[in-house]
Amino acid sequence: MEEITYQGLTFEPYIRREEIAKQVHRLAEEIERDYEGKNALFLCILNGAFIFASDLFRACKLRDAEIAFIRFKSYQGMESTGEVKQLMGLTEDIEGRHILIVEDIIDSGITAAQLRKELAKHNPASVKMVSLLFKPDALTIGEAPNYVGFEIPSKFILGYGLDLDGLARNLPDIYALKEQR
Ligand code: IMP
Ligand code: MG
Secondary structure, rough: OOOOEOOOOEEEEEEOOOHHHHHHHHHHHHHHHHHHOOOOEHHHHEEOHHHHHHHHHOOOOOOOEEEEEEEEEEOOOEEEEEEEEEEEEOOOOOOOOOEEEEEEEOOOOOHHHHHHHHHOOOOOOOOEEEEEEOHHHHHHHOOOEEEEEEOOOOOEEEOEEOOOOOOOOOOEEEEEEEOOO
């Protein structure tokens, strides 16, 4: 695997597709155990989580699981704007449902906290969250996700759904911004 550049910035290989697949399957096993017979509703946060959600959902052998999509946005370039705009709302009835939020990455935690607040208004039976990646040092609000694929330091990454201004989501592996030296 080689370095790649986007917008004049250099990114180096960080997590390979094989490692990602391994964690996705580990998470799927835990989720299967916890959600067996519960008619879980996976709630994929667009855009970033769509690739992870697709792999995770297929890896979970739950006969009664469903999936829905909601779109939030809080990032401009490489900075969190601190303001979360809901771009596409939830149409499913979630009252009494066991909700599993599927996120690509938890950074400041603002998106997740906002979403949890929104969901709570509709009386779900439970709300848990799975995130492929988690930057514990960057968390400013809310709790750690219930299920985490990888804990990583606060560096900017892309690939496997994660973007830089819309680009690089289609990279099968994850890359990290290379430190300037
Ligand atoms: P939070 O609201 O700060 O937790 O940010 C959550 C959202 O910001 C994620 O769902 C991602 O879409 C985006 N994000 C956070 N960190 C990164 C990163 O390192 N690369 C690309 N997107 C990121
Ligand atoms: Mg996202």
